[in-house]
Amino acid sequence: MRYLHTMVRVSDLDASLDFYVGKLGLVEVRRMENEKGRFTLVFLATPDDAKRIRAEASTELAAESPVIELTYNWDEKGYAGGRNFGHLAYRVGDIYAVCQKLMDGGVTINRPPRDGHMAFIRSPDGISIELLQEGTLPPKEPWASMPNTGSW
Numbered sequence: 001m002r003y004l005h006t007m008v009r010v011s012d013l014d015a016s017l018d019f020y021v022g023k024l025g026l027v028e029v030r031r032m033e034n035e036k037g038r039f040t041l042v043f044l045a046t047p048d049d050a051k052r053i054r055a056e057a058s059t060e061l062a063a064e065s066p067v068i069e070l071t072y073n074w075d076e077k078g079y080a081g082g083r084n085f086g087h088l089a090y091r092v093g094d095i096y097a098v099c100q101k102l103m104d105g106g107v108t109i110n111r112p113p114r115d116g117h118m119a120f121i122r123s124p125d126g127i128s129i130e131l132l133q134e135g136t137l138p139p140k141e142p143w144a145s146m147p148n149t150g151s152w
Contacts, residue, residue, distance in 0.1 A: 001091065001093075002090065003088075003090055005067045005069045005089045007068075007069040007071055007130075008068060008071070009072075009084040010070050010071065011072075011078055011084070013040060013070065017042065020068070025047065026044040026068070027044065027046070029043050029045050030067075038074040039072060040071075040074070042069070043067045045068075053067075087120070087129060089130040090129065090130070090131055091132050095117070095119055095132075096137060099113055107121055108122070110152035111148050112147075114144050114146065115139060116133060116140065116143075117132065117133045117136045118130065118133070121152075122152070
């Protein structure tokens with residue numbers, strides 16, 4: 001398992017970048033804008049981690065960890081109840097085996113890995129945790145037809 005990122009939703013991207021980059025000293029290592037989904041993702045790292053990420057630019061590990069992901073939802077008017085904290089993310093070697101082990105241990109798989117790539121679970125305190133498959137596995141049952149449970 002490899003730690004990937006922590007996601008935080010922001011209500012003002014410019015003010016957030018001023019804080020995280022301008023004041024705290026983090027470095028932007030990647031940005032994704034999704035017009036259809038109406039959101040922007042900005043990945044930030046410490047200067048030392050940014051150098052390592054750039055050195056690994058030709059590998060699958062580039063721009064992955066450890067970073068903070070700022071998620072700016074264009075139409076959001078404010079977050080209540082702590083919804084600005086998103087999730088922790090970990091890359092795993094076999095998402096099906098990890099999810100089965102978690103289920104066997106009594107953990108609810110909130111968003112099953114139907115696509116062979118991504119799943120979500122929650123900690124006992126309700127913290128959302130994203131599991132991402134290293135590469136992608138072909139869809140497989142019972143995961144492919146398993147519905148979501150609760151929120152993730």
